[in-house]
Every structure is written in C-alpha cells, then in structure tokens.
Amino acid sequence: MSHAHETQKKPTGPAPLHGLLAEYESPWELVDAATKVRDAGFSRWDTYTPFPVHGIDKAMGIRMTILPWLVLGAGLTGLASAILLQWWTNAYDYPLLISGKPFWSIPANVPIMFELTVLFSVLTTLGGMLVLNGLPLPSHPLDLKERFARATDDRFFLLIEASDPKFDAKDTRALLDSTKPAVLDEVLEDRATPSEFPKALVYGMVILTAAAAVPFALAAKARFSKSRSPRVHLIQDMDSQPKYKAQRENPFFADMRAQREQVDGTVAVGELRDDDHLFRGKIGPEYARTFPPQIPLDEATVARGQQRFGIYCTPCHGFAGEGNGMVAQRAELLASTGAGKGMAWVPPSNINQAYLRQQPVGQLFDSITNGVRNMPAYGAQISTEDRWAIVMYLRALQTKSAAGH
Amino acid sequence: MAAVSDVNQFVATQDGGNPFTGPPQGDNPFAKITDNVVRVMAAPRPPRAWYIAFGISLSLLTMFFGSIGWVAWTGIGAWGNMMPVSWAFPIVNFVFWIGIGHAGTLISAILFLLRQNWRTSINRFAEAMTIFAVVCAAIFPGVHIGRPWLPYYMFPIPNQMGMWPQFRSPLEWDVFAVSTYATTSILFWYMGMIPDFATFRDRSKSVAKRISYGILAMGWRGSSRQWHRYERAYLILSALATPLVLSVHSVVSFDFATAQLPGWHATIFPPYFVAGAIFGGFAMVVVLAVPARQFFGLKRIITIDHLELMNKIMIATGLLVGYAYGMEFFIAWYGGNRTEGFTFVNRAFGPYAWAYWTMITCNVLSPQLFWFRKLRRNPWVTLAIGMVINVGMWFERFVIICTSLARDFLPSSWGYYIPTPVDFMTLGGSFGLFFTLFLLFCRYLPMVAMSEVKAFHPSVLAHAHGGGSHGDHH
Numbered sequence: 084m085s086h087a088h089e090t091q092k093k094p095t096g097p098a099p100l101h102g103l104l105a106e107y108e109s110p111w112e113l114v115d116a117a118t119k120v121r122d123a124g125f126s127r128w129d130t131y132t133p134f135p136v137h138g139i140d141k142a143m144g145i146r147m148t149i150l151p152w153l154v155l156g157a158g159l160t161g162l163a164s165a166i167l168l169q170w171w172t173n174a175y176d177y178p179l180l181i182s183g184k185p186f187w188s189i190p191a192n193v194p195i196m197f198e199l200t201v202l203f204s205v206l207t208t209l210g211g212m213l214v215l216n217g218l219p220l221p222s223h224p225l226d227l228k229e230r231f232a233r234a235t236d237d238r239f240f241l242l243i244e245a246s247d248p249k250f251d252a253k254d255t256r257a258l259l260d261s262t263k264p265a266v267l268d269e270v271l272e273d274r275a276t277p278s279e280f281p282k283a284l285v286y287g288m289v290i291l292t293a294a295a296a297v298p299f300a301l302a303a304k305a306r307f308s309k310s311r312s313p314r315v316h317l318i319q320d321m322d323s324q325p326k327y328k329a330q331r332e333n334p335f336f337a338d339m340r341a342q343r344e345q346v347d348g349t350v351a352v353g354e355l356r357d358d359d360h361l362f363r364g365k366i367g368p369e370y371a372r373t374f375p376p377q378i379p380l381d382e383a384t385v386a387r388g389q390q391r392f393g394i395y396c397t398p399c400h401g402f403a404g405e406g407n408g409m410v411a412q413r414a415e416l417l418a419s420t421g422a423g424k425g426m427a428w429v430p431p432s433n434i435n436q437a438y439l440r441q442q443p444v445g446q447l448f449d450s451i452t453n454g455v456r457n458m459p460a461y462g463a464q465i466s467t468e469d470r471w472a473i474v475m476y477l478r479a480l481q482t483k484s485a486a487g488h
Numbered sequence: 489m490a491a492v493s494d495v496n497q498f499v500a501t502q503d504g505g506n507p508f509t510g511p512p513q514g515d516n517p518f519a520k521i522t523d524n525v526v527r528v529m530a531a532p533r534p535p536r537a538w539y540i541a542f543g544i545s546l547s548l549l550t551m552f553f554g555s556i557g558w559v560a561w562t563g564i565g566a567w568g569n570m571m572p573v574s575w576a577f578p579i580v581n582f583v584f585w586i587g588i589g590h591a592g593t594l595i596s597a598i599l600f601l602l603r604q605n606w607r608t609s610i611n612r613f614a615e616a617m618t619i620f621a622v623v624c625a626a627i628f629p630g631v632h633i634g635r636p637w638l639p640y641y642m643f644p645i646p647n648q649m650g651m652w653p654q655f656r657s658p659l660e661w662d663v664f665a666v667s668t669y670a671t672t673s674i675l676f677w678y679m680g681m682i683p684d685f686a687t688f689r690d691r692s693k694s695v696a697k698r699i700s701y702g703i704l705a706m707g708w709r710g711s712s713r714q715w716h717r718y719e720r721a722y723l724i725l726s727a728l729a730t731p732l733v734l735s736v737h738s739v740v741s742f743d744f745a746t747a748q749l750p751g752w753h754a755t756i757f758p759p760y761f762v763a764g765a766i767f768g769g770f771a772m773v774v775v776l777a778v779p780a781r782q783f784f785g786l787k788r789i790i791t792i793d794h795l796e797l798m799n800k801i802m803i804a805t806g807l808l809v810g811y812a813y814g815m816e817f818f819i820a821w822y823g824g825n826r827t828e829g830f831t832f833v834n835r836a837f838g839p840y841a842w843a844y845w846t847m848i849t850c851n852v853l854s855p856q857l858f859w860f861r862k863l864r865r866n867p868w869v870t871l872a873i874g875m876v877i878n879v880g881m882w883f884e885r886f887v888i889i890c891t892s893l894a895r896d897f898l899p900s901s902w903g904y905y906i907p908t909p910v911d912f913m914t915l916g917g918s919f920g921l922f923f924t925l926f927l928l929f930c931r932y933l934p935m936v937a938m939s940e941v942k943a944f945h946p947s948v949l950a951h952a953h954g955g956g957s958h959g960d961h962h
Binding site for chain 2: 108109110111117129130131132133134135136137139140143145147148150151154168169172173176177179181184188191192194195197198199201202204205206208209211212213215216218219220221222223225231232233234235236237314317318320
C-alpha cells in the first residue's frame with residue numbers, strides 16, 4: 084500500500100519530514116524513552132501502543148482530561164430535562180389524572196430522572212472522548228509506514244513531530260538513539276491522501292440530508308395547515324370488523340335477521356313511555372296545545388332549544404327557520420345551473436308560515452319525532468326533552484317573525 | 489501477515505476444516521494474543537460447526553418473524569393469552585431475555601470497578617450477549633401490545649392526538665430503563681471494540697475489510713494521549729453502567745411490585761429480580777463461551793479457571809435466588825394476608841405446581857453440583873448446568889406471571905393459561921434471533937478484548953508491580 088503512495092508522490096518532489104519514529108519491543112522501554120523525551124521539553128510528540136501502558140501518562144506528562152466535567156454537565160442537563168419533560172407533559176400541558184395521584188410528585192418521577200441522567204452522561208462520555216481525541220481521523224502520515232501497523236498488535240512507538248519548536252534533525256535523532264529503539268525511522272508528510280473529501284461524496288451527503296428533511300418538513304406543514312382530505316390512514320386494522328350490523332342477514336337465526344326482536348310482552352328499562360303527552364305530544368286523540376308539565380317553561384329551555392336547533396335543523400331550515408339553510412341553498416344552486424336535472428327537490432318549509440304558527444305544539448313535536456312527508460325523522464337522534472326544547476324555540480322564532488311582519 | 493493466513497490454510501487442511509485449534513502465531517505474547525483472536529476473522533471460512541449452528545439459527549429466526557407476522561396479521565388471539573392471564577408468554581419472554589442481558593454489563597462494568605482482571609477474557613462476549621438479549625427482549629412488549637405499529641405512543645413524541653405518555657406508570661419507566669440500557673450497552677460495547685477494530689483493520693488484507701473495520705475504528709492508532717481519555721471514558725461508563733444495570737431489572741420488577749396482585753405486590757422484588765438476572769445471565773455466558781472457545785480455539789484465552797470463576801458466581805447467585813423463593817413464602821405467612829398466603833401455597837401445590845418444581849430443581853438444586861470442584865472445572869458439565877439454569881430462569885418468570893394472574897383476588901375470574909403453538913414458535917424463534925446475531929458476532933467482530941487481555945498479560949503485570957526501575961511512574 085505504501086509503495087503505491089510513494090510512486091504517486093514523486094511528481095511533487097520529496098515530501099517534507101513529518102517526524103521521527105522510534106519503535107520499541109516492550110512497554111517498559113517505551114516508558115523509559117518517554118520520560119527522557121518529556122524531560123527534554125518536547126511538546127508535539129506522542130507514543131503509540133497496542134494497549135494502555137501503565138505509567139505512560141506520568142512518563143509523558145499527560146494532564147488529566149476534562150472529560151469527567153463534561154460528563155457531569157451532561158448528567159445534570161439530563162436530570163433537568165427529565166424533570167422538565169415530566170412536569171410539562173403530565174402536570175402542565177396535558178394534566179392526566181391517574182387514580183387520584185397528584186399531577187406532579189417527585190417520587191414517581193425519579194426513575195425517569197435517573198435514566199435520562201445516565202443516558203445524557205453516556206452519550207457525552209463516548210462523544211466527548213471521540214471529540215477530545217480528534218476522532219474520527221481518516222488519515223495520518225504514520226499510515227504510510229508499513230511497520231506502524233504493529234502499533235495495534237505488539238509494538239510500541241514514539242513519534243516526535245518535526246513541527247515541535249525543540250525539534251532538530253540531528254539532536255533529536257541522537258536523543259532517540261540514546262533510548263535504544265529497535266528501529267529509528269523518518270516519517271514523511273502524507274502527500275498522497277487528498278486533504279479534502281471527494282466532491283461527489285460531499286454533494287451526495289448534501290442531497291441526502293436535504294432529502295431526509297423532507298418528511299419532517301411535510302409533518303411540520305401538516306401541523307399548521309388545513310386539508311379537505313381525511314388524514315393518511317396506513318393501517319386499516321379497525322376498518323373491517325367481523326361483526327353483524329342491524330338490518331343485515333344472519334344465517335345463524337331462523338328468521339335470518341342479524342337484529343334481534345325484543346321478546347314479546349317485555350319492555351326494556353326506561354322504554355315504557357306511557358306518558359302520551361310527553362312522548363307523543365298528544366292528549367287523548369288530539370295534538371296537545373300545551374307543553375307537558377315535565378318541560379320547564381323558562382329561558383334555559385329556550386336556550387337549549389336554540390342550540391339544538393342550530394345543530395339539527397339549520398342545515399335545511401336556516402337560522403331563522405325560513406327554509407334557506409345551506410342544503411337548500413346548494414340545491415337551488417344546482418337547480419339553477421341545471422346540474423340537478425331530473426331530481427325531485429322539495430324545499431324545506433318556512434317555519435314561520437301562518438298554518439305552522441297555528442299548529443299545536445304537539446304536532447310540531449310529532450313532526451320532529453317522526454318526520455313529515457319529505458322531512459326525515461329526528462326522534463332517534465334527539466332526546467325527548469331536547470325535542471320539546473326545540474319546539475319551544477320554534478315558537479319563539481314564529482312569535483318573533485310574526486311581530487316583525 | 490501473508491504467512492499467518494497461509495499457515496491457517498495449512499492448518500485447515502490438516503485439522504478437519506477447523507483452522508483455529510493450532511497454536512497461535514507470533515514471536516511474543518502480544519502477537520500471540522492478536523493472532524489467536526484475529527485468525528477467526530482472517531480465516532477464509534469458519535469451522536463447520538459454525539455453519540450448522542448458523543443454519544439452525546437462521547431457520548429459527550425465520551420462524552420468529554413468521555410467527556410475529558402471523559400475530560400482527562391476525563391479532564393476538566393467535567396466542568393463548570386470555571383473561572385473566574393476559575401477560576403470559578410475551579411478558580415471560582421479555583423478562584427472561586432482559587434478565588439474560590444483565591450479565592454482560594455486570595461483567596464489563598462492575599467487575600471492572602472491582603478490578604477483577606479475569607473478566608477481560610469474557611467481557612466482550614458477555615457484552616455482545618447482553619445486546620442481543622436486549623434486542624430479543626425489546627421485541628416482545630412491542631408485539632404484545634397487539635398493534636405493533638403503535639409503540640411510538642410510549643415515547644414523548646408530539647403527535648396528532650395531543651397526548652403524552654403517562655410518566656407515573658412503571659410501564660413507562662420500563663420504556664426508558666430498557667432503551668437507556670440498550671443504548672448504554674451498545675455504546676459501551678462499541679467503545680470497547682474501537683482499539684480491536686483498529687487491530688482488525690491493520691491485520692486484514694481485503695480492501696472491503698480494511699474499509700469497514702477502518703470506519704468502525706474511526707482512525708484509532710493507539711496514541712497514548714488518546715488512550716488516556718479512552719481509559720477515563722471507560723471508567724466513567726463503568727461507573728454509570730453499574731447503577732444502571734441494577735436499575736433496569738429493578739424497574740422491570742416494578743411492573744409487578746407496584747401492581748396489587750397477590751404474589752406480585754412485594755418489596756423483595758427488585759433485589760430478587762436483579763439476583764435472578766445475574767444468575768441467568770452468567771448461565772447464558774457459559775452456554776455461549778464453552779462452544780465458542782471449543783470451536784474458535786480460544787481455550788488459551790478463556791481458560792477453565794475463568795469458567796470455574798463464573799460457576800462460583802452461579803452458586804452464589806443461585807443461593808440468593810433460592811433465598812428469595814424461601815423469603816417469599818415467609819413473608820406471605822408472616823404478613824398474615826390470607827390471599828397472599830393462598831397464592832404461595834397455590835404456586836407450590838396448585839395447578840401450576842409442575843412449573844414451580846421445575847423452577848426449584850433447575851435454579852436451586854442444579855447449581856449445587858458446582859460445589860464439586862471436578863464438576864465445576866468440566867466445561868461440558870458447565871454447559872449442561874448453564875442450560876438447565878436458563879430453563880429454570882424462564883420458568884421462574886412463568887411462575888411469577890402466570891400463577892398470580894390465574895388466581896387473583898376474585899375466584900370468579902380464575903383461569904388456566906394454555907399456550908398455543910404460535911406462543912412456542914415465538915419463544916423458540918427468539919433464540920434464533922439471539923444465536924444468529926451471536927454467530928455473526930463470533931465470525932466478524934473481535935470476540936475477545938485483545939487490548940485488555942494484553943494489558944493484563946502476566947509479563948506486563950509482573951513488570952508493572954515488580955517495582956523494577958519504574959517505581960517512580962506509579
């Protein structure tokens with residue numbers, strides 16, 4: 084490998100000296116040599132060993148790394164993040180009541196504080212070690228020395244760089260010679276390995292990074308914009324449920340109906356409905372002209388009626404009950420453009436018509452409950468009390484429009 | 489280097505296809521250690537036993553993903569989980585695997601802090617085992633939730649529901665404990681391998697290997713200034729991993745201990761679980777170490793003495809576990825709670841008595857054989873007892889989970905859990921995942937921490953502690 088590099092290098096002339104490399108056969112020889120080099124006052128030098136050699140730190144005068152302090156800082160950050168995370172999510176942003184426990188109590192939050200403290204510290208330990216060590220370091224002049232491969236196997240090396248202020252080609256060589264290395268060798272600067280990353284690789288990385296940001300950008304956009312289409316629904320596990328719906332056929336039963344009839348002669352709880360006035364709006368055979376006694380004649384009921392009317396009736400009848408709700412408007416629009424040709428369209432009645440003003444409240448109630456001619460029934464959707472409340476509001480609307488005209 | 493590989497090939501033809509049993513090459517102890525480990529990676533192909541084992545593991549792995557896919561497709565009704573035993577196999581397997589995953593960090597971190605130098609021969613192994621076990625473990629809760637595409641609910645990710653995880657739940661603590669543990673173990677493992685990757689890089693001849701090991705080694709060249717920070721980092725990681733490893737199984741035990749179910753609601757759970765985890769983890773280490781040293785010629789590095797030490801740890805932790813079993817009965821009686829008392833009598837003599845006594849036999853009785861020096865120094869006996877202990881530890885979790893759930897406070901809801909074939913396929917398949925990863929590790933990664941073994945080589949230690957001319961460096 085090194086031969087290839089050397090032939091490539093020739094055109095640019097001889098490479099400058101990077102440093103002097105001494106090789107030793109045992110760690111203790113290296114420690115002795117390192118002590119001498121340290122005492123000679125060099126600063127840009129290092130030793131290379133296949134395992135951490137005992138006593139080399141002191142022999143080289145290596146000072147204690149700041150790594151432990153970085154880790155301490157990271158640990159405290161982890162602790163603070165855990166506290167903030169748990170408080171923000173469970174006590175502030177979305178307080179979640181769990182079997183009466185307090186929203187914010189330290190003991191229950193200790194495990195996660197511990198875990199995040201450790202997690203942050205661990206990531207910083209490895210990351211900090213690599214960064215402080217200047218790793219990853221893809222190439223180094225030493226790589227050109229074939230013998231240097233034994234630094235990760237069984238040999239011990241000492242390198243003094245030529246850039247050291249104390250370096251002197253002759254004296255330094257003499258100093259190293261005096262440590263009796265097995266081999267003493269010159270290391271030349273690496274001119275073969277390009278100092279820049281290949282352009283294609285850089286562009287590739289830029290494109291990949293940009294592409295990786297796209298899904299996140301889409302997710303962010305989705306959070307702040309509205310859409311008419313339903314949300315993306317990848318896994319449709321709840322969409323098909325093996326069950327029978329009412330009105331479907333079910334061969335299991337003799338009558339082939341999925342829906343079961345109530346047993347003859349029985350009434351379900353709360354379903355007796357023996358009060359004709361309340362449930363059917365009738366007194367005897369006639370529609371009632373009064374509200375049933377269970378319905379309080381007060382503002383609260385009218386307000387409730389207005390609110391329910393707004394939900395259930397305005398789409399067709401409009402807010403004033405004049406029969407001009409959204410559905411009616413749309414139908415008229417379609418009719419005017421000829422798009423709705425051939426469709427029978429009965430407009431919703433204007434509730435303020437005279438004959439409706441005369442109608443007994445019981446009959447209005449019945450219209451809502453069971454529907455009337457083309458209008459569907461709302462008895463199944465709206466509770467009895469609410470239907471009466473709507474009738475009360477209808478009367479209020481009618482009275483108002485009568486007074487206005 | 490070329491010579492080394494030629495010799496390997498020569499040995500391969502001589503020795504029935506196993507190039508690893510000959511003496512390692514090299515003219516000094518360090519080179520011999522390097523060669524002993526590197527030749528596994530450098531050899532053109534692994535021993536035949538590796539292929540057989542890999543084939544079996546791969547089939548089991550296929551079965552694993554097949555059965556998980558089946559469960560995801562049809563729903564968890566494919567398993568035998570049924571009220572009241574809703575946790576059943578998936579959680580038994582989860583606790584079993586996460587327990588196995590404890591010995592690795594224990595060996596790398598705690599024994600490191602305790603300066604037990606013998607750990608260097610097995611720590612890499614045990615760390616790899618830890619990671620693969622945690623991978624197996626993590627799959628089970630993810631599948632057990634029934635809709636395996638929703639586990640992101642467990643992480644504090646802003647989502648369309650505007651909801652957050654519930655941090656006062658032990659199940660949520662579990663998520664953090666297990667993921668922190670997995671991250672830490674992987675980083676610890678990786679960091680330990682950096683110098684060895686550098687050795688692999690410098691010793692491999694194919695360009696592909698040089699590049700891949702080169703990337704993994706990140707340009708490590710063994711500089712002493714780097715070793716200094718590296719050793720600090722290693723020490724810090726050990727100090728962090730030690731409480732972490734104790735916390736993980738404690739948190740797992742909270743899943744049970746904070747529930748009110750009789751037989752679960754006990755303060756003894758955290759230490760009891762941790763002891764069991766170490767016990768089971770060591771058993772798994774010997775199960776892996778015995779064949780690996782046999783087939784990859786690592787007998788000089790992982791010696792009988794090492795196996796014996798691990799067996800001694802197994803006697804100790806086995807006794808701890810046995811003590812916990814006894815203490816549970818004592819507390820049930822001494823606490824005076826009728827339901828609690830019933831639960832334990834029911835464990836030993838109820839419908840699950842067969843599982844209970846399997847557990848006692850495997851976990852409490854079988855390690856007692858290690859009192860005999862002859863047995864604990866025999867690798868094949870060690871292997872057999874290691875396997876038996878693993879069976880026992882699986883049954884321990886089965887007994888805790890299934891007996892308590894099947895007999896809760898309300899007799900009207902009692903039941904009996906019967907696993908389905910899919911349950912067994914998922915359990916068996918998880919071993920496939922574990923062994924597949926492990927076999928790939930043996931083939932391609934440094935199985936032994938070479939730099940650590942070298943640093944503790946007798947010649948180095950003798951020199952360092954013998955005083956000599958370097959007393960002033962200490």
